[in-house]
Amino acid sequence: MARSPVVEVAAALIAGGAGLPIPEELALITAGWFIARGEPAWPMCLGAIAAVLAGDLVMYVAGRSARLGLVRRLVGERHLLRLEAACDRYGAKLLLVARFVPGLRAALLVAAGAGRVPLARFVACDGAAALGGAALWISIGRALGPRLAEARALIASTRGALLGPAL
Numbered sequence: 001m002a003r004s005p006v007v008e009v010a011a012a013l014i015a016g017g018a019g020l021p022i023p024e025e026l027a028l029i030t031a032g033w034f035i036a037r038g039e040p041a042w043p044m045c046l047g048a049i050a051a052v053l054a055g056d057l058v059m060y061v062a063g064r065s066a067r068l069g070l071v072r073r074l075v076g077e078r079h080l081l082r083l084e085a086a087c088d089r090y091g092a093k094l095l096l097v098a099r100f101v102p103g104l105r106a107a108l109l110v111a112a113g114a115g116r117v118p119l120a121r122f123v124a125c126d127g128a129a130a131l132g133g134a135a136l137w138i139s140i141g142r143a144l145g146p147r148l149a150e151a152r153a154l155i156a157s158t159r160g161a162l163l164g165p166a167l
Helices: 003-017 024-036 041-065 071-074 077-092 092-098 101-115 120-166
Strands: none
Touching: 003 024, 003 041, 024 041, 024 101, 024 120, 041 077, 041 101, 077 092, 077 101, 092 101, 092 120, 101 120
């Protein structure tokens, strides 16, 4: 059975959005790389954006449904209360900024659910931010896709330079 790059990217995005350690940015850059290699752009972009939103919704629902359970233990009562207060105070602006801060994004999505941010407001704010973020990372992947060999060579040549001072 042939594997679909759209399904592979979408699965990685949903899994990452649900909490697995798969960076959203990497999956979106991969989507752009697939486009650079000839995959049709519209299905890839629509699938990626839908998957980003689905993953975000998983985190929002986790916060909303597990308000006093596992989420509070994992994030910590004090941090969750601060995030909920920030959601109340800054709302849409905070959701837009958090999209571009990987560690903050997941915690804020959970806090938005736990803080009872209305679903329509959450989807509107998160959707706008996800659209912008996905477009950025997919564009980077598409632009750099044809230069993958050059990027690998650059990384290989700088690896020693980066590790040397660390040792």
